[in-house]
Amino acid sequence: MRIISGVAKGLKLKTPKGFETRPTGDRIKESVFNILNGLIDFSEVEKVLDIFAGTGALGLESLSRGANSAVFIDFATAEIISENVQRGKFQNCKVLRGDFIKLLKKLSVQNLKFDLIFSDPPYKKNLAAMSIELVADFNLLADNGLMIVEYGADEILETDRLNFIRKINYGHTTNINIYQKKGSEL
Secondary structure: OEOOOOOOOOOEOOOOOOOOOOOOOHHHHHHHHHHHHOOOOHHHOOEEEEEOOOOOHHHHHHHHOOOOEEEEEOOOOHHHHHHHHHHOOOOOEEEEOOOHHHHHHHHHHOOOOEEEEEEOOOOOOOHHHHHHHHHHHOOOEEEEEEEEEEEEOOOOOOOOOOEEEEEEEEOOOEEEEEEEOOOOOO
């Protein structure tokens, strides 16, 4: 795992041992960010939220490309994310450890809005759909913001809470959907 582009290009990220997490591979990450480059200007991204952050790779890639700040949420890997933040000398980062539902609610109470939200939960637990519902319920997505959701290719992910923009299929294992807040336009 590494940072693909930007000021921290080439930085190798520490990854958890074992099979408890499933980091987004560099090939998929590069493809997603190539698509995002056509949709947004990272230098105009004020706040990034990385839910089920794992290594923090998606949020850190966003920071490396010019995003201003990031919040990372993970129950099991907060220490690894913090270490990757320090190794890359990233600024304006907050790493939150705990239950993602409670933490999303806490961010909502703080009236935070995010320009870019990543959700990369464990597959086959309905957490991808739940994360979309919670982001919509708690009004965490900024106007014209994007939510990128990774889920298993054998799963069905349907929602009417956000505007569907695009689906990307990566073989027999992974799908990624891109959404935008209702009423927003790219």
